[in-house]
Amino acid sequence: MLDKNGIAKRIAKEVQDGYYVNLGIGIPTLVANYVRDDIEVEFQSENGVLGMGPFPFDGEEDADIINAGKQTITTLPGASFFDSAMSFAMIRGQHVDLTILGAMEVSENGDIANWKIPGKMVKGMGGAMDLVASAENIIVAMMHTNRAGASKLLKQCSLPLTGVACVKKVVTNLAVMEITDKGFKLLERAPGVSVEDIKNATEGTLLIEGDIPEMQL
């Protein structure tokens, strides 16, 4: 089974040379730590920066340079700042190659819910609805089950949707799955996790074809 860093490490393998990537808050943010050194990738943050670098050194933080999680950051050579309309032009206009975001629920047809739990949590969608409505390549990073142990991979989402039929791939602490016309197609198992474990933790339709390899991290 993977921890959050393990999920990020596996997703980092999906990041290819020349990609512009938008990372959501939470596990997705960790992906930047595991991208190979020998490829060129630029990270976009929807509050208006392309070419995000690591956190600043202690004492060098700047209130005017933050990411979408409101964390202080730095920029790398070649970076640029821009306004919110231009930022979402990059996103809606499909100029960003890969979007990685967290979710509370994903359904077998690729619907995603991650912005509201009626009566409990209403923080808002931020940029998530724009991202999922437009991105061609969306990977969800999340735990396979919620804190109560219930599956987050469902036939149908029970929470208010963020977007419909948009998720392409899901990477969890247990498995890598692709969204297909027929449901979640199991591609890889996390180390030490059996196909049976994944089946038991997945409420939606899980397609298992042949031997399922263990993830290479």
Add this chain to the structure above:
Amino acid sequence: MISKKVADVHEALTGVKDNMTLMFGGFGLSGIAENSIAELVHLGVKGLKCISNNAGVDDFGLGLLLQGKQIDKMTSSYVGENDEFERQMLSGELEVELIPQGTLAERCRAAQAGFPAIYTPAGYGTEVAEGKETREFDGKMYVLEYAFKADFAFVKAWKGDAAGNLVFKGTARNFNPNMCGAAKITVAEVEELVPVGTLDPNQIHIPGIFVQRIFQGERYEKRIEQRTVRQRD
């Protein structure tokens, strides 16, 4: 040169009244119009309808207006990090319209640019699109979203001049340029009001035509919400 310069924040906010619709630049606490917000608290205007990506934190930014119960309605994309906001929303004292962040930016830009509405794919198939017109273009569905109509826009820039030209810094830019000229009156506060002619025309982010009033801001706190650092090796 047509001067937009006003003496101070008091003069800049002349005409702000109860029940007005106000736009505020900023992302989290970055790039917020600290001086204008403080003056709104001082004026005590009530019944405000505010358009802002976020709602500040309990004791800073728009949170200060929430504390004084000056806001009736918020239109935002993300409102976490604010307990008082949550309390007022759940109790029904505060009306909240949550919309996608890119939609918020584009509804500002539409108002600025003279478009009555725009079509966006964001929110299609979700509760955000309920009751709204939708339309198919090239096999994909879009939602019709209207341009904002606001009385005042309060923006904050790094540098500006009396002509109203603005230059922003870093990610403190965010919604500020999109709100300039998107309301009947745009009030810009700047960290540094420089002599006309010293800003390079090639480097100006917002031309002064979009700004009606500009003033030199004071005592910027520029609070950091999430101070994240790494250690030197």
